[in-house]
Amino acid sequence: MARIVGGLGTSHVPMIGRTIAAAKQKDVPFAPFFEAYVPVHEWLRKMRPDVAIVLYNDHGLNFALDNMPTFAIGAAHHYDNADEGWGQPEPRRFRGAPELSWHIIQSLVADEFDMSVCREMLFDHAGITALDLLFPDHDVPVTTIPVVINAVQPPLPTALRCYKLGQAIGKAVASFAGDSRVLIVGSGGLSHELGVFGKINEPFDRLTMDRIEHDPIALTRYSNDEIVDLAGAQGLELMTWLAMRGAVEGPVNVINSVYHAPISHTGGAMMLIAPAAE
Amino acid sequence: MTKPQPGKFNLDAALGGYALNKMCHSLNRAENRVAFASDERGYCARYGLGEEEIAAVVARDKPRLFELGGNMYFLAKLDRVKKVEEI
Numbered sequence: 001m002a003r004i005v006g007g008l009g010t011s012h013v014p015m016i017g018r019t020i021a022a023a024k025q026k027d028v029p030f031a032p033f034f035e036a037y038v039p040v041h042e043w044l045r046k047m048r049p050d051v052a053i054v055l056y057n058d059h060g061l062n063f064a065l066d067n068m069p070t071f072a073i074g075a076a077h078h079y080d081n082a083d084e085g086w087g088q089p090e091p092r093r094f095r096g097a098p099e100l101s102w103h104i105i106q107s108l109v110a111d112e113f114d115m116s117v118c119r120e121m122l123f124d125h126a127g128i129t130a131l132d133l134l135f136p137d138h139d140v141p142v143t144t145i146p147v148v149i150n151a152v153q154p155p156l157p158t159a160l161r162c163y164k165l166g167q168a169i170g171k172a173v174a175s176f177a178g179d180s181r182v183l184i185v186g187s188g189g190l191s192h193e194l195g196v197f198g199k200i201n202e203p204f205d206r207l208t209m210d211r212i213e214h215d216p217i218a219l220t221r222y223s224n225d226e227i228v229d230l231a232g233a234q235g236l237e238l239m240t241w242l243a244m245r246g247a248v249e250g251p252v253n254v255i256n257s258v259y260h261a262p263i264s265h266t267g268g269a270m271m272l273i274a275p276a277a278e
Numbered sequence: 279m280t281k282p283q284p285g286k287f288n289l290d291a292a293l294g295g296y297a298l299n300k301m302c303h304s305l306n307r308a309e310n311r312v313a314f315a316s317d318e319r320g321y322c323a324r325y326g327l328g329e330e331e332i333a334a335v336v337a338r339d340k341p342r343l344f345e346l347g348g349n350m351y352f353l354a355k356l357d358r359v360k361k362v363e364e365i
């Protein structure tokens with residue numbers, strides 16, 4: 001039986017990926033953010049997940065306004081990176097897990113989550129940065145299933161809906177006959193607004209991290225507009241953490257976490273949780 | 279027109295801005311960034327932008343671009359053109 005071994009929430013600001021690519025993790029002002037990943041890497045070696053379901057928001061790479069799904073999931077054999085406007089990156093290909101994808105898709109649609117199903121999907125930096133943080137040498141030992149939550153064109157799905165999507169993903173994984181060891185990743189946040197410095201709200205971010213651990217339902221009571229007012233427009237990327245927490249339901253242990261602000265113009269955060277029963 | 283606030287639904291922004299955002303999205307591709315940089319006005323016109331939008335793009339007038347329905351995720355692509363040229 002497939003099971004979820006843990007959940008990771010993480011920031012994904014592009015500066016993080018560039019720093020890893022340049023192997024400058026020790027030289028940047030936000031080095032403590034990278035140091036906090038050392039226990040995460042130890043945990044990965046011990047727990048050996050073989051699939052990462054990566055919940056993130058596309059940043060205008062794979063999806064544009066001609067067709068903007070609220071929730072989308074990959075069902076491809078592989079996912080490639082692409083130019084997001086900064087210049088053609090070194091080509092990278094990430095292995096998919098199409099059988100598990102289709103199992104999750106069937107389960108989600110039966111549970112009334114009407115997903116957009118993508119047989120091709122360009123992999124946005126939001127997903128790739130999370131994998132780079134987990135596997136900094138770019139050697140990714142897990143297959144990947146990207147799940148995209150619209151954060152581009154409002155109206156965006158509510159916090160409660162994203163949490164429930166995570167719960168439904170958790171349920172789908174638990175009913176998969178293969179014996180995958182699944183890591184759930186929520187990549188986004190925390191407080192920030194694109195192109196604007198000074199939208200970091202550290203007290204709210206710290207409260208959010210505490211709630212993710214102890215009381216995620218409390219976070220689902222915020223309206224999207226309230227989250228924007230508290231945490232900036234891209235504070236809505238918090239939805240990816242909520243979906244992650246929905247998939248890793250029940251009491252959890254925090255393996256490690258860190259809050260470091262600023263990273264670029266964002267409240268930088270990471271939290272790795274594992275089901276308390278593990 | 280009500281002033282759009284990033285991250286919140288705004289009907290005027292939702293009704294407008296399509297061509298502007300589509301043009302910005304096209305700047306993901308290197309060859310399009312070159313074409314844009316060599317003739318910003320002509321490039322915008324080919325995407326169907328109006329004169330007001332073109333003027334705001336050329337001036338990189340962010341507040342105005344927001345008012346015209348520009349979406350921050352796509353306007354970010356416009357920022358990157360200049361950065362690419364600087365490299």
Ligand SMILES: [Fe+2]
Binds near residue numbers: 013189237
């Ligand atoms: Fe982001």
